[in-house]
Amino acid sequence: xxxxxxxxxxxxxxxxxxxxxxxxxxxxxxxxxxxxxxxxxxxxxxxxxxxxxxxxxxxxxxxxxxxxxxxxxxxxxxxxxxxxxxxxxxxxxxxxxxxxxxxxxxxxxxxx
Amino acid sequence: xxxxxxxxxxxxxxxxxxxxxxxxxxxxxxxxxxxxxxxxxxxxxxxxxxxxxxxxxxxxxxxxxxxxxxxxxxxxxxxxxxxxxxxxxxxxxxxxxxxxxxxxxxxxxxxxxx
Numbered sequence: 001x002x003x004x005x006x007x008x009x010x011x012x013x014x015x016x017x018x019x020x021x022x023x024x025x026x027x028x029x030x031x032x033x034x035x036x037x038x039x040x041x042x043x044x045x046x047x048x049x050x051x052x053x054x055x056x057x058x059x060x061x062x063x064x065x066x067x068x069x070x071x072x073x074x075x076x077x078x079x080x081x082x083x084x085x086x087x088x089x090x091x092x093x094x095x096x097x098x099x100x101x102x103x104x105x106x107x108x109x110x111x112x
Numbered sequence: 113x114x115x116x117x118x119x120x121x122x123x124x125x126x127x128x129x130x131x132x133x134x135x136x137x138x139x140x141x142x143x144x145x146x147x148x149x150x151x152x153x154x155x156x157x158x159x160x161x162x163x164x165x166x167x168x169x170x171x172x173x174x175x176x177x178x179x180x181x182x183x184x185x186x187x188x189x190x191x192x193x194x195x196x197x198x199x200x201x202x203x204x205x206x207x208x209x210x211x212x213x214x215x216x217x218x219x220x221x222x223x224x225x226x
Contacts, residue, residue, distance in 0.1 A: 009152065034213055043116070043202055043217030044155075051210065090154060098212035099170075102154035 002027040002093040006103035014111045019063075019078040021106050023091035026072065033074040034092040034100065035065055044090060050074065061085070086110045115139050118203050118218035126226050131190040133221045135203030143212060144186040146170075146178060149200040149220070158201075161186055162208075193225040 007022035025031055032051045036044040048059025055067040061084075065076045074091060091103040116137045125131055135144065142163045147155040157170030159178040167178060175197060177189045190197055200222050204215040 032213055036215075041219070043204075043219050044215070045217065046214050049213055051213075092213075094213055096209075098206075098209060099157065099160075100213060100215070102156075104152050104154045 002029075002031060002095060002101050004091045004093045004101060004103040006089075006091050006106050008106055009104065010107045010109070012109045012111060013081045015083060016080050019076075019081045019085060019108065021076040021089050021091075021108070023065075023074045023076065023103060024072050025074060025091075025093045027093055027095065029095040032094045032096070032098065033065075033067060034094075035059065035063070035074075035076050036090045036092060036102075037061075038088045038090065038105075040087070047076070047089075081108075081110050083110050083112065114219065116203055116205055116216055116218035118201075118221045120221060121219065122222045124224045124226065125193055127194055129193050129225075131193050131223065133188045133201055133203075133223070135186045135188070135218060137184050137186075137203075137205045137216075139205050139216055140183075141205035141207055141216070142183060143206045143208065144180065145204040145206070145215065146176075146186070146188045147202045147204060148172065149202060155202065158188065190223075193223075195225045198223060198225045 004025045034049045035047040038044045048057045050057045050067045058064045088105045088107045092100040094100045145160045146158040161180045203218045
């Protein structure tokens with residue numbers, strides 16, 4: 001079975017500051033890892049994913065995440081926050097069956 | 113038009129009533145899913161279907177049933193709604209592996225059970 005823990009249910013950053021969202025996973029098999037974003041009153045959309053290969057993954061809107069097996073982590077970062085980044089972010093993990101288990105989510109607010 | 117459409121978007125009902133949430137998609141995907149979102153709990157999988165003749169229970173299927181009427185249509189039913197089924201429900205679709213983790217979501221159906 002797989003599970004994820006997102007550290008921090010709310011994160012507040014200043015516009016232009018680094019965004020760092022933490023995700024740790026637990027998996028008995030090689031994990032596939034995902035970050036999704038949910039804007040207000042919308043469904044989720046995929047930001048980026050890691051399955052195999054390069055451990056630093058780049059996604060849409062300037063986000064990237066690094067798979068660190070030794071730390072069982074898949075933290076999401078963006079060097080410079082924009083007001084449009086205000087949303088809820090979900091980390092998810094699966095095995096090769098692609099049945100995703102989602103974390104509880106982290107809400108990001110961006111201060112002007 | 114949205115690729116994944118859910119109806120109704122909002123519904124208020126009473127305990128014991130039967131409710132159906134409908135999902136249709138124009139993505140051409142064989143795989144369809146129903147998730148439930150609760151604050152602080154993230155999304156939990158209710159049911160999923162890999163093709164018209166395939167229905168599988170997810171982690172929280174009790175109290176729910178589904179019907180896959182066609183490749184493009186997947187409906188979720190609550191036979192006798194109860195208040196703890198108040199939640200935001202999402203339908204999603206995907207391709208088969210290796211892109212099966214790339215889910216495409218509808219905009220959600222907010223259900224309130226009084």
